[in-house]
Amino acid sequence: MNWESWSDFFSMGGYGVYVWGSYFMTIVCIAGEIILILKRRRTLHKHLGLIHESTEKEIKNETTS
Amino acid sequence: MLQGSNLVCIRGDRRLFRDINFSLEAGGLMQVGGPNGSGKTSLLRMLCGLSAPAHGDIRWCGETIRSLGEVYYRALTYLGHLSGTKDDLTAIENLRISSALAGTEIDEKKARDALRHIGLKGRELLPVKVLSQGQKKRVALARLLVCDTPLWILDEPLAALDIHAIKLIKELLEKHLIQGGMVVMTTHQEIDIAAAATHKLQLT
Amino acid sequence: MLQGSNLVCIRGDRRLFRDINFSLEAGGLMQVGGPNGSGKTSLLRMLCGLSAPAHGDIRWCGETIRSLGEVYYRALTYLGHLSGTKDDLTAIENLRISSALAGTEIDEKKARDALRHIGLKGRELLPVKVLSQGQKKRVALARLLVCDTPLWILDEPLAALDIHAIKLIKELLEKHLIQGGMVVMTTHQEIDIAAAATHKLQLT
Amino acid sequence: MAINWFKYSSPASFYSLAGKMIPIFVIAATIFLIAGLYIGFFVAPTDFQQGEAYRIIFIHVPAAWMSMFLYVVMAFWAGIGLAFNTRLSSMVATAIAPTGAMFTFLALWTGSLWGKPMWGTWWVWDARLTSELILLFLYIGFMSLQAAIDDPRRADKAGAILALVGVINIPIIYFSVQWWNTLHQGASVSLNQSPTMATTMLWGMLIMALASWMYSIAMTLMRTRVIILERESHTAWVSELHQKEIAR
Amino acid sequence: MFWWIIKRDILLAMRRRSDVLTTLFFFVIVVSLFPLSVGPEINMLRTMAPGVVWVAALLASMLSLGRMFSGDYQDGTLEQMLLSPHSLSLLVLGKAFAHWLVSGVPLVLMAPVLGIQYDLSVDALLVLTASLLLGTPVLSLIGAIGAALTLGLRGGGVLVSLLVLPLYIPVLIFGSGAVEASAAGLGYDAHFSLLGAFFLVSLVFAPWAVASSLRISME
Amino acid sequence: MFWWIIKRDILLAMRRRSDVLTTLFFFVIVVSLFPLSVGPEINMLRTMAPGVVWVAALLASMLSLGRMFSGDYQDGTLEQMLLSPHSLSLLVLGKAFAHWLVSGVPLVLMAPVLGIQYDLSVDALLVLTASLLLGTPVLSLIGAIGAALTLGLRGGGVLVSLLVLPLYIPVLIFGSGAVEASAAGLGYDAHFSLLGAFFLVSLVFAPWAVASSLRISME
Numbered sequence A: 001m002n003w004e005s006w007s008d009f010f011s012m013g014g015y016g017v018y019v020w021g022s023y024f025m026t027i028v029c030i031a032g033e034i035i036l037i038l039k040r041r042r043t044l045h046k047h048l049g050l051i052h053e054s055t056e057k058e059i060k061n062e063t064t065s
Numbered sequence B, C: 001m002l003q004g005s006n007l008v009c010i011r012g013d014r015r016l017f018r019d020i021n022f023s024l025e026a027g028g029l030m031q032v033g034g035p036n037g038s039g040k041t042s043l044l045r046m047l048c049g050l051s052a053p054a055h056g057d058i059r060w061c062g063e064t065i066r067s068l069g070e071v072y073y074r075a076l077t078y079l080g081h082l083s084g085t086k087d088d089l090t091a092i093e094n095l096r097i098s099s100a101l102a103g104t105e106i107d108e109k110k111a112r113d114a115l116r117h118i119g120l121k122g123r124e125l126l127p128v129k130v131l132s133q134g135q136k137k138r139v140a141l142a143r144l145l146v147c148d149t150p151l152w153i154l155d156e157p158l159a160a161l162d163i164h165a166i167k168l169i170k171e172l173l174e175k176h177l178i179q180g181g182m183v184v185m186t187t188h189q190e191i192d193i194a195a196a197a198t199h200k201l202q203l204t
Numbered sequence D: 001m002a003i004n005w006f007k008y009s010s011p012a013s014f015y016s017l018a019g020k021m022i023p024i025f026v027i028a029a030t031i032f033l034i035a036g037l038y039i040g041f042f043v044a045p046t047d048f049q050q051g052e053a054y055r056i057i058f059i060h061v062p063a064a065w066m067s068m069f070l071y072v073v074m075a076f077w078a079g080i081g082l083a084f085n086t087r088l089s090s091m092v093a094t095a096i097a098p099t100g101a102m103f104t105f106l107a108l109w110t111g112s113l114w115g116k117p118m119w120g121t122w123w124v125w126d127a128r129l130t131s132e133l134i135l136l137f138l139y140i141g142f143m144s145l146q147a148a149i150d151d152p153r154r155a156d157k158a159g160a161i162l163a164l165v166g167v168i169n170i171p172i173i174y175f176s177v178q179w180w181n182t183l184h185q186g187a188s189v190s191l192n193q194s195p196t197m198a199t200t201m202l203w204g205m206l207i208m209a210l211a212s213w214m215y216s217i218a219m220t221l222m223r224t225r226v227i228i229l230e231r232e233s234h235t236a237w238v239s240e241l242h243q244k245e246i247a248r
Numbered sequence E, F: 001m002f003w004w005i006i007k008r009d010i011l012l013a014m015r016r017r018s019d020v021l022t023t024l025f026f027f028v029i030v031v032s033l034f035p036l037s038v039g040p041e042i043n044m045l046r047t048m049a050p051g052v053v054w055v056a057a058l059l060a061s062m063l064s065l066g067r068m069f070s071g072d073y074q075d076g077t078l079e080q081m082l083l084s085p086h087s088l089s090l091l092v093l094g095k096a097f098a099h100w101l102v103s104g105v106p107l108v109l110m111a112p113v114l115g116i117q118y119d120l121s122v123d124a125l126l127v128l129t130a131s132l133l134l135g136t137p138v139l140s141l142i143g144a145i146g147a148a149l150t151l152g153l154r155g156g157g158v159l160v161s162l163l164v165l166p167l168y169i170p171v172l173i174f175g176s177g178a179v180e181a182s183a184a185g186l187g188y189d190a191h192f193s194l195l196g197a198f199f200l201v202s203l204v205f206a207p208w209a210v211a212s213s214l215r216i217s218m219e
């Protein structure tokens, strides 16, 4: 075990800013990427819903007329 | 209202026409004819004030158009060989922006109605660059549906249009003329437009 | 010689046409008609190999045009909505360069004769940008006078031309057809061209 | 029995296959990540020269490796798409780009956070650093080019040409340390030499590299699935699929 | 009207979102090119920094000048603008403002980050950003004159730089001068007041000059 | 065919003689801007010189890329080129060559004069000129790829620099590196052989890449 205490762990021998800055940015990037993909998926599904509705309507129109 | 007297046009070392005189009253139509390169476009651009005649002058309500400046532009709609549409914008955006520039701001609904009327239903939201030649022309012509200027100067408004669209434009012009508007136009196609007074100006 | 089978064209999310079949023999004329935006230009560009059909194939002398590549281009002259002329060069330079690019080098005299024939006498040495709309179109069309390709694909060759020029083009096409050439063309104007066989392809 | 690869090269079947594979890679990535971090922070000893700051290595090096590796993979799939006109491989290439750009950015970010304590400056115009920056520009160029083109097929092909031309940059980055004598550390992991690092350190790094690898695959698959749906939104199978998903 | 023009130009820029980004990246890349070709000594780089950043900003702003009117000219929109009942000078001001929003503001925001790469002090960074904030609108306004004059001429893109660069030079000198003065611990008020004066003068005269050049170009 | 293309492009450039001159002036102005914004210490200027000249050459060559295909695209000539029975790669090579003649050669000729302003030695001047002579064709060839890829896209002018600059960088590094090595009295053979290698590689691959990009852009 390298660390005596939590504060020791967080200070990283005085390099805390640099080490945690790196890991923090990594987490931000990963989370950001995942969120972006999921958001893109959601908007896409909304869009698909619209297309779906419009084609259904067309089909209805064709059958009624 | 619109009067030209003794107009002369010189391009390079060539005199395209001289001593052109005309006067156009409310409800009047002037059809400028002539073979390719006879100076029709040059004349129309002069009437708009985009270029100056070598001699003679052009008056609107009795004053020369140079001295009128923006007052004249407020009464004028010009559609030339170039369409004035942005390839990257949609038809609606193009129409709204070009009318706003010309002094009439219109809302989205009105723009959409105009585009539908001119036969672009379902194409309102496409960028203009993917439209066909005739459809681009229609986007430009749609401005005539939303503007309220008395004087229209149209350079070959019928080029690239199909028969149906030509009929539409014909009706549009006739309506405008009946309401007391004025039209100056050129075309190489035969077209019969009913007007209170029709001048045919033949350039050679 | 030129055959299309089951051609389908998709633009964006719209199917412009499907199941287009035709076959064009020596001396044959195909007139493609239809309203604005019906896909005429798209079809013509496909026939040139500038874009690929979504389904179906196009054959020249039995082989698909993709596989023929440059061999096909040697037999083809295409004139589209765009003129392919350089504004800064003179009519003569434009004609000589565009024919050289298309595979037939011509000398100055021949270029000048062609331009005269098409009605640009006295304008041969002007930069194309000062020419009128119709004169620009004529510069582009002059290529038909000097090329010796069997297949001509012309997209609205008559736009912007005056009556005299239209007659000239009509005669030119008829001569080409009599000599065993093939023409595919579109136009919104009524025109009657005599040919060994005329197909009318109507798109909707 | 031979697997029918062609079956999976159709977007529709790839879509469902990818859907099944994503959880596997996500789980693998998580496990490796936890193991790597544990080794990195609790097993690996303090470096006698650099103190604790060296612990940045556990993301810096994997990120730097992935940034180059993903570019090559992207160019490979884009090239396949261009040569054989297979839609799926082009979509995969498009899907890789953002992840690759992200790793490049991370390599730059962590590198400069490491550089400040070690070299006393955030940035030097050293060959490797600069070429990594160029790599970021290449990724961004690829993405902006594709974004600037509306027609997806055209975007695929244009992007492929750019990606292929840009591949020359990869050897330049990799060998830059040997070609120019610079501040940045040379390769310390190579096949024929014994590693110069403490073994636990090396293990931590390698496991973290595996984690980022798994992560990249998972992200690529997820993004590819979205791209497939976007591009095929008008086909019958997509609307069927959509209905099924609504029903659920 | 002014707003319509700005709205339209921004809309056009947004339609291709990459536009704004690419001006920015151009700026970044040019600034990064210098250390590559000059070499990595940090002291030399630090002295060069203000000059390099300013030259890059100037080039980035100049490069996007070509787009300012040429699109409108080719598709006939400009003809329509000349025939618009609104004041042409105002329209032109709108276009210059839109140009600045799209090509100037991103540079101002990015400059500090690049300054860090050249190891500039915090003070110098602030002065650099402020000088760019005051200087880039001048570049857009002067640039508009050049763009209007070269309209429709072939090779306009390069010709415009020839016309415009000499006019840009005073801005460049005082802009980078301010940063150097601050880095050297001297006062830089004089530089800023001169930049401010340039800005006011160009704000008053440029729209008028552009409007007349446009009318001449369209004859 | 190759010759027809070259002849035509040169003819076009001559029709607007200012084109060639303006690329050149751009180059001259950028090189002269630096002493203005950096300050006049001659030692520093001498160290900067190769880098600045090379960056300026690169920017000048890049600026004229936009014109390479866009004119032909807009007026339909490019369509005709694709339908030409001649090999498209050859046509493209002709265009790149013409671009080099118009935008590269003048720079090569001008470089020694500018180098003198920065007080470079005769040896260094020779190496500078030779490196530009070998490097500028590579710039034209690589640039053609970027120009073809961005054809018809809005904001192409700036997008093309984003695509092309990263690819230019190796040329820049070795080109200016050669001059610096010679100024420092070191050997520069390695630099030149690398530049030569770049040239050959781009000569073989660029026309193909450009031809395919053009076909893609015209679909």
Ligand code: HEM
Pocket (backbone or CB within 6 Å): D057, D060, D061, D064, D065, D107, D108, D109, D110, D111, D112, D114, D115, D116, D118, D119, D128, D129, D130, D132, D133, D173, D174, D184, D185, D186, D187, D188, D189
């Ligand atoms: C922004 C700054 C930096 C960038 C862009 C960068 C880039 C890279 C790249 C691309 C690699 C992988 C190359 C390879 O595997 O050979 C790498 C590896 C490495 N970097 Fe950095 N780096 C930066 C700063 C630093 C700093 C400040 C240090 C430490 C003082 C450092 C230490 C290392 C180490 C130890 C490796 C592993 C080398 C190996 O084992 O192969 N880097 N870096």
Ligand SMILES: Nc1ncnc2c1ncn2[C@@H]1O[C@H](COP(=O)(O)OP(=O)(O)OP(=O)(O)O)[C@@H](O)[C@H]1O
Pocket (backbone or CB within 6 Å): B011, B012, B013, B014, B016, B034, B035, B036, B037, B038, B039, B040, B041, B042, B043, C123, C126, C130, C131, C132, C133, C134, C135, C160
């Ligand atoms: N610099 C010049 N030197 C000589 N002639 C010129 C010059 N500039 C223009 N022209 C001529 O002026 C005429 C311009 O004609 P204009 O465009 O007005 O014709 P148009 O009647 O509109 O023709 P179209 O029906 O083809 O549109 C052309 O005949 C052109 O050749």
Ligand SMILES: Nc1ncnc2c1ncn2[C@@H]1O[C@H](COP(=O)(O)OP(=O)(O)OP(=O)(O)O)[C@@H](O)[C@H]1O
Pocket (backbone or CB within 6 Å): B123, B126, B130, B131, B132, B133, B134, B135, B160, C011, C012, C013, C014, C016, C034, C035, C036, C037, C038, C039, C040, C041, C042, C043
């Ligand atoms: N991305 C797209 N999305 C939807 N529709 C599109 C897209 N791209 C093109 N189109 C449509 O494809 C058609 C193209 O038509 P084309 O240019 O072939 O017509 P045309 O028959 O030549 O018409 P014209 O007589 O006007 O020249 C247009 O109707 C256009 O709206």
Ligand SMILES: [Mg+2]
Pocket (backbone or CB within 6 Å): B040, B041, B042, B155, C132, C133, C134
């Ligand atoms: Mg005309």
Ligand SMILES: [Mg+2]
Pocket (backbone or CB within 6 Å): B132, B133, B134, C040, C041, C042, C081, C155
């Ligand atoms: Mg058409």
